[in-house]
Amino acid sequence: MDQRMPAIFFGHGNPLNALLENDYTSAWVRIGKQLPRPKAILCVSAHWYFPATAVTTSTRPRTIHDFGGFPQELYQVEYPAPGSPELANRVRALLAPTSVELDERWGLDHGTWSVLCHVFPQADIPVIQLSIDETQPPEYHYEIGKRLMGLRDEGILIIGSGNIVHNLHTYAWGSRSVEPFDWAVRFEKQAREILLSGDYAPLIAYETLGRDATLSVPTPEHYLPLLYVMAVSREGEQVSFPVDGVDGMLAVQFG
Numbered sequence: 001m002d003q004r005m006p007a008i009f010f011g012h013g014n015p016l017n018a019l020l021e022n023d024y025t026s027a028w029v030r031i032g033k034q035l036p037r038p039k040a041i042l043c044v045s046a047h048w049y050f051p052a053t054a055v056t057t058s059t060r061p062r063t064i065h066d067f068g069g070f071p072q073e074l075y076q077v078e079y080p081a082p083g084s085p086e087l088a089n090r091v092r093a094l095l096a097p098t099s100v101e102l103d104e105r106w107g108l109d110h111g112t113w114s115v116l117c118h119v120f121p122q123a124d125i126p127v128i129q130l131s132i133d134e135t136q137p138p139e140y141h142y143e144i145g146k147r148l149m150g151l152r153d154e155g156i157l158i159i160g161s162g163n164i165v166h167n168l169h170t171y172a173w174g175s176r177s178v179e180p181f182d183w184a185v186r187f188e189k190q191a192r193e194i195l196l197s198g199d200y201a202p203l204i205a206y207e208t209l210g211r212d213a214t215l216s217v218p219t220p221e222h223y224l225p226l227l228y229v230m231a232v233s234r235e236g237e238q239v240s241f242p243v244d245g246v247d248g249m250l251a252v253q254f255g
Helices: 024-036 086-095 112-119 138-146 147-155 180-196 209-215 224-231
Strands: 007-009 040-043 055-058 101-104 127-129 156-162 239-243 251-254
Touching: 007 040, 007 224, 007 239, 024 112, 024 239, 024 251, 040 086, 040 112, 040 224, 055 086, 086 101, 086 127, 101 138, 112 127, 138 224, 147 156, 156 224, 180 209, 180 239, 209 251, 224 251
Parallel strands: 007 156, 040 127, 040 156, 055 101
Antiparallel strands: 007 251, 055 127, 239 251
């Protein structure tokens, strides 16, 4: 049997992190050095959020610069990791009877490559992405995520990339230094406590957690990748937080 891989949720924050050396990117580098080398990576990114469940099948996924208004240097970043049609078809089979589109057009968006360029800078590990179906409720994402749990025993690293706290109307994502908002601090603290408790139901039904959750998660796309990572965890498995940051940059690792 292959070594069981951890599963990790990354708060990816500003796309400029791809170019920066800071506390977050330094932590991502450390994570990459500490992880066993995966056979391949399956990433659920906040930035592939559309009305279907799909998986990338290209053997050479393109680097998608899915943002605007940043320095030209950022648009020149390439992350030329290979794809894995084999893993894509395996994911499709595991998610049955859910309909899963095989997509050759999408590539690696910045939710994936802005993190992986620090975690695995050689870009020599196959990477595929699984979309987030925007038409489905949180319970759907958690339930289909559970079907992917066995991939960890096959040497596959499962990553979610988003932000537990993601409110673009209040955060400047690193362009200025601000004190964290009280509601953001409280919600992240509450999320940590729930994760450590092992009872994830309140985080799945996050919309019932009150005003702090509403302010921290005004739209679901950056939060939902966390549910996929929670879903592939095992009962009693160690939970750790290899990256801190109440500005939404928290990382959560299982195993």
